[in-house]
Amino acid sequence: MDQLEIIEKKALEQAASATDLRERADAMEIAKSVSEKRKLVEETKKTALEAEEASRERKFARTKHWAATMTPLLAVFLTGAALVLQSQQFSASARLQINANEESQWHDALQNLSFKDPATALTGAFGMHSFFDSPLYSTQAQVVAAALLPHVDNPDGFDDVFFDLTDTANAGNQAHVIAVAKTLFSSQMDLYRVNVLVNRPTLLDFQTLREMLGDEDPPAFIQGDATSRRQAAASAWMLDSASDGLNDIWTRKSASPQGTDLSGVVLENANFGGLDFSNAVMQGGALYNADFTNAKFAGAVFRRRLVSDVILDGTDLSGVEDFAESKWERSDWWRAKCISKELLDYLEKNDATASPENKQAGNAISCH
Secondary structure (H helix, E strand, O other): OOHHHHHHHHHHHHHHHOOOHHHHHHHHHHHHHHHHHHHHHHHHHHHHHHHHHHHHHHHHHHHHHHHHHHHHHHHHHHHHHHHHHHHHHHHHHHHHHHHHHHHHHHHHHHHOOOOOOHHHHHHHHHHHHOOOOOOOOHHHHHHHHHHHHHHOOOHHHHHHHHHHHHHOOOOOOOHHHHHHHHHHHHHHHHHOOOOOOOOOOOOOOHHHHHHHOOOOOOOHHHHOOHHHHHHHHHHHHHHHHHHHHHHHHHHOOOOOOOOOEOOOOEEEOOEOOOOEOOOOEOOOOEEEEEEOOOOEOOOOEOOOOEEEEEEOOOOEEOOOOOOOOOEEEOOOHHHOOEEOHHHHHHHHHHOOOOOHHHHHHHHOOOOO
16 A cells, blocks of 8 residues: 555545544545545556557567568578578588599609600600699699600600790799700700710810701711601700790799809800899800890809800800800800900910900900
8 A cells, every 4th residue: 555545544534533524524625635646646657657568569569670671681691691601611612622633633643654765754744734733733743844854755745845834934933944954955965975074074066066956967876876866856956945945934034044053054046135144053055046145144154165156245254254164166255245354365265266356356345
């Protein structure tokens, strides 16, 4: 029982017990006022409850509206998320399957590798060629292909694989291409029975060089053997291709010959003008029938190098001090921009194709 109800009850009791009419009327008036007050309070509470209920209904209606609106959107989102997840799972599964297939193919290709004869070497090189674009095996495939290519005797097949190998060459992996050029020339030297022992004078001369590079007929012992004759002709072609490949990666790609080991490499029949060969090791091998205008050879090693029919206008030959047993002919070293005193003295004594006027012009170069 609340306070107003207690007051109303007491007022009614007082009115019932009062003997004085005036007192009874006052008590009844109090009871009436309290009763009306209680009704007003109850009506206020009722109104508040109704307002609260209406508010709850409005909130529920809004919630119902948003639920009705968002449910399809949520369904679409969940469906899309499920599809994305399924797609990712499918892609991951597909990649795993592709990688597994590629791994199996790679192992099969490795098992088929052989240096037994030129034909099997070419087959192996083609097998490696198919992995040049592989994210898993490209580097290994390029290394193996570079090892196989010098052993083939099919120039067309060689070019197919080799020039794709040069397409991937850069400053970091140009060694693959250089290795092919080195091994080709070494194999050709063996075929021509040219001694290359370090502790003995080299037997390679300009006539033999021209034969090895295909500009002269090979000697009788090669012409008389069909296999040797075929290999000699193929190697001459491939040496020219190797030189073209090196020229390409140095002039059109990010690689550079500066400071590289080019021992036993032949650079021929191309324009190498403006390239920087500073501090390159070019022991053995040859520069042949090529243009090196304005190239830099500062500090390069020319030991046992053959230099024949080469344009050297404006080249920098400063600091070239290691050139023992090198051979030079018909190459205009006297037109170099700079030449070391040691190399100038050597060429004056050893280049039989340089005229007195040429040697005089060489002495006029001011940098030595």
